[in-house]
Amino acid sequence: MNGPTNSLDESGGPRRRGPRSGGDTRAALLRAAKEVFAERGYERATVRVIAERAGVDPAMVNHSFGGKEKLFAAAVELPFDPALVVETILAGEAESAPERLIATFVSVWDAHADGFAALVRSFSSTAAAAEMLRTALSRFVIGEALGRLGIDQPGVRGGLVASQIIGLGITRYTLRLEPMSTADPAWLVAVLAPTLRRYLFDELAPPSARD
Template sequence: MTEPSATAPPDPGASPRRRGRRSGGADTRAGLLAAARAEFADRGFDGATVRRIAERAGVDPAMVNHWFGGKEKLFTAAMSLPVDPGEIRGLVLEGPVDGLGERIVRGFLSVWDPGDGGAMAALLRSVAAHDVAARMLREFVGGMVLRPVTERFCPDRQAERGALVASQLIGIGMMRYVVRLEPLASTPAESLVATAGPTVQRYLTGNLGSTNPDE
């Protein structure tokens, strides 16, 4: 996957940007994607706004919903993510707290395995060398997928629990699709669900121990 890269802000001395609709649909869509890549790289998912992206693209903010259905789906398209985050959340959030860890592992594997890691593997290969790729991975796994889960199910220390789950999922992804460490690379998905699911469950809802080293 080509690494997302930020584009330079408009030159203050440059000609004014066009307002309103662009000349064609494809042009509008491409302009929004380019503007979104720049805004998300500069500000992250939470900091970027539909209005700023539209202004950068020189179009009306309504065009974001028209072409992409909202900021989250624009993020998915702009960063060439392997799956809509909402798809994974749908697999995870529907159900009781018991079995949550297994649902998370199964949800990720269900979208990673069919493409042998696909675009996610490419993103994992890039994170060590490229700050933008690392930020995009944090936004995708930590913010867009896991944060709604931890806010709903975790009893305390939500950020810490989410980071621990992310470490488990990204570790599985790296070893399974990039390093191809055996037997993990060829282990059936449901076997991984059975072995990794309880660890993820403990990270989410179990006792993490004291945060005070004197206790």
């Protein structure tokens, strides 16, 4: 007598049948979320597709993580508490936000350099990791802080700042390129703050789509 066979989900992967333990469910959802978010981006990745990739009921996303946003944050595995970073960025006037942003991220990531490098390696490519990080930082950290500081266009400006911060992280901790890899944090703040100041305070035209 032949044993049961697994059906295929819409992504082509096997759909696992039968009950899972809570730990197995969380692990399966995290694996699937990393794949689907990297493939589709945050907006186009649906709870249904992630659950099907993991072989579980879509309701388990809410049960295990509290929704898509929290599942995304868990999948990215930021090596710091986003809420604490937001509060640090908010500890001052808007005019000094560029310096605080750089100083905060360098301080946090210097303390978790191996964690940053491991985070990048955990995705299928550096590009996939950078996009996941950009979304996480611009949505949950930088955009949140800029909005609370009263800076206009926090989404667009947050995306620009996140790209600069992620580039710093990749060159300093993953690729270890000079002068970024061994530069003193105060030097990084002095060199990079003018760029962030333009991103935060200069007038911005609406972003246009690439041809």
